[in-house]
Amino acid sequence: MAMTVATAGNELHEPQPQTIGFGNVLHSEWTKLRTVRSTYWTAGIALLASIALGALICARTAYNIKHGRQSLDGFDATLASLDGLYIAQVAIGALGVLSISSEYGTGMIRATLATVPQRRAMLAAKLLVFGLATLVAGEIMSFAAFAIGQHLLASAHAGVSLHQAAALRATVGGGLYLTAVGLLGFGMGALVRNTAGALSAFFGTLFALTAVDDLLPTNLRNDIIPYLPANAGSQIITVVHTAGALSPWTGLGVLAMYGVTATVAATLLITRRDV
């Protein structure tokens, strides 16, 4: 079988482009994402969580309203149906971390970078593929959760429709919110490289910052609270806002900045680090 090396190579001797194109790298990263089971598991869990939790909350609320146990005052019907996204974000963020840290963990990164020595192009392609896939999956989750939730609330005449601008913005925003959280996971994965460490950094930034904030003096704390990633980002899926909260798009921008910062740091470092 060893004798066939040269013959097996012959089919390569056809016209080929001179250099690796960004399209080649995108194609490769898409194959990587779609050929591991963890992608489907996390996407499945995220979809199930976002629909099931929203449906549960909406069904219970509809029941309570019908039996006069709950008033519609201050009730955010949109947010109620999108509540499951808060669970889905955990899976999406973990997928973001794993999409890059698993390459470092398995050693696959060496094969990847030996094939594509342009490290920043590789990182950009990976981010683009993961980001687009998350955006599409996130919008599906958000719209599905909204549709099912509002259908359940409609029985108590408490539902809203996408004809309302704020409800449409929040539902579209649901997918954007999940993408921004995914970006934070990806950035942490690219920066920390070790799966356990990157997951800790991701959860720490998303959730534990709130706990640290409690240590600050009250006046300072109130200034900072709206800018914490979860608080800021959730404004995009909220229709009935509390006082002092950021506006929806500013909030989404602030959440995205956390992920952008981590990703930029990783991009600057990737050409300087040994792998």
Place this chain on the structure above:
Amino acid sequence: MIEATDLTKRFGSTLAVDGLNFTVRPGYVTGFLGPNGAGKSTTMRMILGLDSPTRGSVTVNGKPYGQLRRPLHQIGAVLEVRAMHGGRTAYHHLLCLAQASGIPSRRVNAVLELVGLENVGHKRVGKFSLGMSQRLGLAAALLGDPAILICDEPVNGLDPDGILWIRTLLRNLASEGRAVFVSSHLMSEMALTADHLIVIGQGKLLADASISEVIGSGSRKYVLVRSRDPHRLTSVLTGAGATVNSTSNVDSSTIVEEQTLHVTGMGHDTIGDLAARHGIAVLELTPHNASLEDAYMELTHRFVDFHARADTTQTPASESGI
């Protein structure tokens, strides 16, 4: 062609690779030998642009790795076994590497066949044995039909069939005019596979020569002599300037103790002449070259980080490294 110039890598206070100069030429299997921790893998990672040198440089076909236009078509590498995602199938593992380099997917099937994995292409690589993973690593390295192949310890963990297969494959690739660079800490394996040797110890170049030159450099050449009168022959030979060591053993057929002389510093023809001139009967006169193993041990002995203290005898140790 791989060319290293003053290649140096420092990790903290450790000099892992220390001013290496060498060339890997097409058409030969070049063995890269050194004890564990000598800096072989670090050197290979620097060739592939994965680690950056602290000083000096290494080029592939005249260019630093990062400037190669389509690296997979110029150099293929098998760095570590199982450098792959266990959840992906062998086919998909190769496919994503091929796509990144613009290689058509039918080439993936061709290399799977080449390494004998065509029937398990759709199995997850996490379930692969060590030998199958080695074969998959080689398949990935051959995707771009490169003119240079580098392998880090390719026979580690393989069964005898697998070792023979890799050895034959590497020799065939070299005979097709490719440059093959193979690292190993096993001298015995290199003796069978390589044409040329680059030996390093603690990051420093110890030898860069053909197999026969490396053997010739070994000082442990001796002539084995058996004689009816070992004592008189010993005094004759020492008188003429040779160094003689004797070992006693009992011949099982005659139950007679006889002495075997190990003579160094004198050729076998001179020994024969001297014995004839003094009328001493010689039963056996055999020149022994140092084995490649001995030459290697001699070269690297000082550079092995940890080695067992063994009782050293004048007879060359031959079991080490296997």
